[in-house]
Amino acid sequence: MTADPEARLRADARRNRDQILAAAKAMFVEAGPDVPMEEIARRAGVGVGTLYRRFPDRDALIRAVGQGNFAEVLAEAEAATEEPTAWEALVRLLSRSRSLRLSVQLALLSPQAWAIIKADPETQRLRDSILDVISGLVTAAQEEGSLRRDVGAGDIAVLVALLIKPMPAPEHLTDLVTDRVLNLILDGLRLRPGPPLPGAPLSPDDLLLS
Amino acid sequence: MTADPEARLRADARRNRDQILAAAKAMFVEAGPDVPMEEIARRAGVGVGTLYRRFPDRDALIRAVGQGNFAEVLAEAEAATEEPTAWEALVRLLSRSRSLRLSVQLALLSPQAWAIIKADPETQRLRDSILDVISGLVTAAQEEGSLRRDVGAGDIAVLVALLIKPMPAPEHLTDLVTDRVLNLILDGLRLRPGPPLPGAPLSPDDLLLS
Amino acid sequence: MTADPEARLRADARRNRDQILAAAKAMFVEAGPDVPMEEIARRAGVGVGTLYRRFPDRDALIRAVGQGNFAEVLAEAEAATEEPTAWEALVRLLSRSRSLRLSVQLALLSPQAWAIIKADPETQRLRDSILDVISGLVTAAQEEGSLRRDVGAGDIAVLVALLIKPMPAPEHLTDLVTDRVLNLILDGLRLRPGPPLPGAPLSPDDLLLS
Amino acid sequence: MTADPEARLRADARRNRDQILAAAKAMFVEAGPDVPMEEIARRAGVGVGTLYRRFPDRDALIRAVGQGNFAEVLAEAEAATEEPTAWEALVRLLSRSRSLRLSVQLALLSPQAWAIIKADPETQRLRDSILDVISGLVTAAQEEGSLRRDVGAGDIAVLVALLIKPMPAPEHLTDLVTDRVLNLILDGLRLRPGPPLPGAPLSPDDLLLS
DNA sequence: AATGAATGAGATTTCATTCAT
DNA sequence: TATGAATGAAATCTCATTCAT
Known part of the structure; x- marks a missing residue:
């Protein structure tokens, strides 16, 4: 039950993940689901590399x-x-x-x-x-x-x-x-x-x- | 009333225009408004060039x-x-x-x-x-x-x-x-x-x- | 001496040719030698087809x-x-x-x-x-x-x-x-x-x- | 003085930038300022993408x-x-x-x-x-x-x-x-x-x- | 682990040239 | 013969994804 992979993330990694999701949700609504990944990353305050580490594509x-x-x-x-x-x-x-x-x-x-x-x-x-x-x-x-x-x-x-x-x-x-x-x-x-x-x-x- | 620029198109040009619009409407619905212009042209049975002559972008x-x-x-x-x-x-x-x-x-x-x-x-x-x-x-x-x-x-x-x-x-x-x-x-x-x-x-x- | 091919052109064809050359000279200077042929034709007041009839490329x-x-x-x-x-x-x-x-x-x-x-x-x-x-x-x-x-x-x-x-x-x-x-x-x-x-x-x- | 944005480039990025400029200078002279960007990139030994990252257009x-x-x-x-x-x-x-x-x-x-x-x-x-x-x-x-x-x-x-x-x-x-x-x-x-x-x-x- | 530089495939757009009208 | 519509090859530019730092 607590083996959920997300639960194992370090606190900062967790924060990154949440920021990315929030940024993605907002930008999907504002600019459509084709917004450049780089913009999502920028809005989340992380590099693209970090985004791709969390979400493979x-x-x-x-x-x-x-x-x-x-x-x-x-x-x-x-x-x-x-x-x-x-x-x-x-x-x-x-x-x-x-x-x-x-x-x-x-x-x-x-x-x-x-x-x-x-x-x-x-x-x-x-x-x-x-x-x-x-x-x-x-x-x-x-x-x-x-x-x-x-x-x-x-x-x-x-x-x-x-x-x-x-x-x-x-x-x-x-x-x-x-x-x-x-x-x-x-x-x-x-x-x-x-x-x-x-x-x-x-x-x-x-x-x-x- | 007949001064509408569309009305002055040659018969074949007119037909092409209509086909392009029909194809675009269908593909926008099926695949979103980002479908490649080339696919719209193909579906309309014309070259991309023709599409762009009619609709500049x-x-x-x-x-x-x-x-x-x-x-x-x-x-x-x-x-x-x-x-x-x-x-x-x-x-x-x-x-x-x-x-x-x-x-x-x-x-x-x-x-x-x-x-x-x-x-x-x-x-x-x-x-x-x-x-x-x-x-x-x-x-x-x-x-x-x-x-x-x-x-x-x-x-x-x-x-x-x-x-x-x-x-x-x-x-x-x-x-x-x-x-x-x-x-x-x-x-x-x-x-x-x-x-x-x-x-x-x-x-x-x-x-x-x- | 008068067998020069240009000399044989009908008066209006001659005029077209001159207009095209004048337009081309002007636009080459203004916009470089890569100006679209269509613009040269427009400036000369003829269709592209006519331009190409006079100058093959x-x-x-x-x-x-x-x-x-x-x-x-x-x-x-x-x-x-x-x-x-x-x-x-x-x-x-x-x-x-x-x-x-x-x-x-x-x-x-x-x-x-x-x-x-x-x-x-x-x-x-x-x-x-x-x-x-x-x-x-x-x-x-x-x-x-x-x-x-x-x-x-x-x-x-x-x-x-x-x-x-x-x-x-x-x-x-x-x-x-x-x-x-x-x-x-x-x-x-x-x-x-x-x-x-x-x-x-x-x-x-x-x-x-x- | 060292706040110049160029100065902050990573060593390899810097090298790329210089190579691109050198290639562009040479090719502009040889082939005019309309040479395909792709050829400039090739001559500089980088991909077009890199060229465009450095010079937006x-x-x-x-x-x-x-x-x-x-x-x-x-x-x-x-x-x-x-x-x-x-x-x-x-x-x-x-x-x-x-x-x-x-x-x-x-x-x-x-x-x-x-x-x-x-x-x-x-x-x-x-x-x-x-x-x-x-x-x-x-x-x-x-x-x-x-x-x-x-x-x-x-x-x-x-x-x-x-x-x-x-x-x-x-x-x-x-x-x-x-x-x-x-x-x-x-x-x-x-x-x-x-x-x-x-x-x-x-x-x-x-x-x-x- | 995080960053952001590099890549290159693919999309957009333009235009020389051909050809139907 | 003149026109301008159609074509498609070629160029520009963008961005998902990978990878060196």
């Missing part, structure tokens, strides 16, 4: 950043389960999505980067865990009578993913816009008379990592 | 593709106004968004590409026209009593943009997933008792080209 | 411009022989060099261009004629007692060539500077007591076209 | 070579001041010009290259220093009675520049030809009765970097 760096993003979503989802009701947990999850946005939009950049992240087994494990937590919340919410019965965990995951993407609005309106969209969606999700959604509920398995 | 090509995308959305919005009721027009617009998806997701690729498209005056004009059409629909729908009064044209534009993005689901489920999301959203948009959305209605002017 | 164009330059120098030298004394003829020749400058400095641009011009037989013929005229003037001037006897036609040719080059001074001072240098040189050339020049008089044959 | 390389040339002329001028008389110093300076020829004729190649060199502030500083040294020599020579009083430092600079250019004669005669021209000029420069030069003495300030 660009793909490894992309994978690491991707894992970090999914780990954050999982942590958020698990934290949400502490809410008193399943409905409140779902709302909190959808609501927090927007704060995860920055950390996640990397995934949107360049088909290649996304392909690399999708193919990473560690990320797939994280995604499965996220979907598990959501499944539990969905079932509980439907049993407590707060969530319409024609949606599944897959639907919720889709909504989380949608709300995580950068909103097509200027920076300073992002929060307001996201809030309005979220509320529109909640209005529609609440159990009440109305037409059923088309098709059957989506299951987690319906969803590859898009 | 990559940015010019990105701009042209961006313009095409926005022009398609505008055409779709204008066509939607032919529906018998404003509500049906809005539904059609939101519904067709998904068919525009392929043609538009280019915008999502790489911050630089998006910056180039945003800065293009022709695209800005197109965007303004689109928002005008939507404004008309929103007002009409509210007057006919079908649309809640606490949403504005800006809200609708955001929803169009959201629904235009690639859905985080496998290819074969895209249509179904989009349909479900759309219906969830419609349920929330229909006029009926419920809590008001936070903040004031967004106006078109609230939205820069995101 | 860049070298042919450079050769033609070079010939024109040497022909001008020859004409100037021949005109100088009309002066009453040989000394005055020499002074006039050296003095007019500066007005030939623009037409000649092409030769200085890029070793390759110069190599092409040097290798052209027509240009070599022109150069020989120029040297013949100068030889006559030198002999006559020495016989009339105005020119020191330790200089040869080759020396004079070198001086012509030096004075023809662009003066290392700002544009508006070119004339004054050339005039001062010319007078310094004339002071030294005039027959009078003083140390002999080193070596023997240069003959025309000593000089390849540099 | 061709202009930077041209600038550096230009600076080197002017620095050499300055060094030569300063060394000349050690001669016993000012007249001898001037003769030495003019005489050594020919040995500087190779190192300097780059400036003649292509209007663009020359424009780049002229615009470089470091080169402008060097040129000013050169003119300062010449000014001192001219004044001293005139006071010691060896130099005609109607020439200024600008005139001398022009002569240095003229003598520095490649002589229009075959390689093996270059030295002789230059020597003859130099002596013709000296004969004219020596103080003695004769017509005054036209115009007023040129001052250094009259000369922009040509």
